[in-house]
Amino acid sequence: xxxxxxxxxxxxxxxxxxxxxxxxxxxxxxxxxxxxxxxxxxxxxxxxxxxxxxxxxxxxxxxxxxxxxxxxxxxxxxxxxxxxxxxxxxxxxxxxxxxxxxxxxxxxxxxxxxxxxxxxxxxxxxxxxxxxxxxxxxxxxxxxxxxxxxxxxxxxxxxxxxxxxxxxxxxxxxxxxxxxxxxxxxxxxxxxxxxxxxxxxxxxxxxxxxxxxxxxxxxxxxxxxxxxxxxxxxxxxxxxxxxxxxxxxxxxxx
Amino acid sequence: xxxxxxxxxxxxxxxxxxxxxxxxxxxxxxxxxxxxxxxxxxxxxxxxxxxxxxxxxxxxxxxxxxxxxxxxxxxxxxxxxxxxxxxxxxxxxxxxxxxxxxxxxxxxxxxxxxxxxxxxxxxxxxxxxxxxxxxxxxxxxxxxxxxxxxxxxxxxxxxxxxxxxxxxxxxxxxxxxxxxxxxxxxxxxxxxxxxxxxxxxxxxxxxxxxxxxxxxxxxxxxxxxxxxxxxxxxxxxxxxxxxxxxxxxxxxxx
Numbered sequence: 001x002x003x004x005x006x007x008x009x010x011x012x013x014x015x016x017x018x019x020x021x022x023x024x025x026x027x028x029x030x031x032x033x034x035x036x037x038x039x040x041x042x043x044x045x046x047x048x049x050x051x052x053x054x055x056x057x058x059x060x061x062x063x064x065x066x067x068x069x070x071x072x073x074x075x076x077x078x079x080x081x082x083x084x085x086x087x088x089x090x091x092x093x094x095x096x097x098x099x100x101x102x103x104x105x106x107x108x109x110x111x112x113x114x115x116x117x118x119x120x121x122x123x124x125x126x127x128x129x130x131x132x133x134x135x136x137x138x139x140x141x142x143x144x145x146x147x148x149x150x151x152x153x154x155x156x157x158x159x160x161x162x163x164x165x166x167x168x169x170x171x172x173x174x175x176x177x178x179x180x181x182x183x184x185x186x187x188x189x190x191x192x193x194x195x196x197x198x199x200x201x202x203x204x205x206x207x208x209x210x211x212x213x214x215x216x217x218x219x220x221x222x223x224x225x226x227x228x229x230x231x232x233x234x235x236x237x238x239x240x241x242x243x244x245x246x247x248x249x250x251x252x253x254x
Numbered sequence: 255x256x257x258x259x260x261x262x263x264x265x266x267x268x269x270x271x272x273x274x275x276x277x278x279x280x281x282x283x284x285x286x287x288x289x290x291x292x293x294x295x296x297x298x299x300x301x302x303x304x305x306x307x308x309x310x311x312x313x314x315x316x317x318x319x320x321x322x323x324x325x326x327x328x329x330x331x332x333x334x335x336x337x338x339x340x341x342x343x344x345x346x347x348x349x350x351x352x353x354x355x356x357x358x359x360x361x362x363x364x365x366x367x368x369x370x371x372x373x374x375x376x377x378x379x380x381x382x383x384x385x386x387x388x389x390x391x392x393x394x395x396x397x398x399x400x401x402x403x404x405x406x407x408x409x410x411x412x413x414x415x416x417x418x419x420x421x422x423x424x425x426x427x428x429x430x431x432x433x434x435x436x437x438x439x440x441x442x443x444x445x446x447x448x449x450x451x452x453x454x455x456x457x458x459x460x461x462x463x464x465x466x467x468x469x470x471x472x473x474x475x476x477x478x479x480x481x482x483x484x485x486x487x488x489x490x491x492x493x494x495x496x497x498x499x500x501x502x503x504x505x506x507x508x
Contacts, residue, residue, distance in 0.1 A: 160413060174290050176432055
């Protein structure tokens, strides 16, 4: 497992370098389900680069990835979960605030995860048997304090519509932040900058943070409090275990 | 004016260094108007440092500043507008995403402005007769593109309540971002990462961005389209002149 983890750390930085050196060129931008659901040629090319490297070293491993319908079942064998560019809208509109994400699972059990914030060159990695670090610095586990001394990351529409009482809960905190990428938002949670993160996301958006977060005192659950299914887009929360019951008293509203 | 501008650039970095070297100590946090309106000992001490330095070199100049009620009239003589820590909530909860801001006005006319994003060490400075730069790199003026290729920065509650049709307007864009500090948000506008910024803020929150932004094709106006008054908290927008009429078709709703 140590070898696979070191391989993944090297690979994710190569993917980041690939994006950085190619983002100076004109992007080909396509709309997927609607005008604000974007994919670029670099999302696809980066995913191909990741898959080609994994398949060369681990030919029998499987892939669950964002683009091109490569969706192996998470519970079946050795599965790499890949998000080549998480926060594509930020990537297109800001040329920053996006991440590459990799997670590695065996028969549904997370072994390690990685979130690489490309433009700030911060690599969050670990989980399973590995300490969670940002670059070479070990991250501290969640430190509790009162709700009104925390900020919360949230999907803007879930906040605005008071989905399951989220707005009411956030009113008890120092406020909401909307960063627009699951990867950088959940990295901010693990770095202690946000108490929690609530959004409507896909398996490749949460797979890495889930395995790292469990090592630091966080859980990744659906808003209803269930394990996410790793098959389709779900409304999920990435929250400190120590705050789960407090948060759930608000979320019980429908 | 060149001397004053160079003095201000040196001073704001000194203030940032002062904050950075003192933020490792326990902060004394006080609530001002409510539990999420915070001030720390470092806000006050940094403001004192700024004022002491200005008064030593320019003893006849005046001060309009956030803390301690130092509120000289912007239209009267040489006025330094100071925000020692903009984004105090981020400062307290995240230890990042805050800024020091300085603006210099003569008889109500902006001469230059500075926003220093302390933790990323990015200094936005210029306006009036000076080019607007981030550190030593000159910023490009606003580049137009369709509304649906931009992100927008907004106060979370103004977004959630669809204040003056803001939510409807943002629905036509790639989405909203909430960063929680006027300084870092308006710096993101000038860096081309956000099309515009909408918030409910004080003179020391907008004075620096206003004078820099005018040089780059932006205007700082109240939501009603009037000049801000520099005397009290107002709902304002920092928007590209080229997009003003488009934006105002949405804001005309009440």
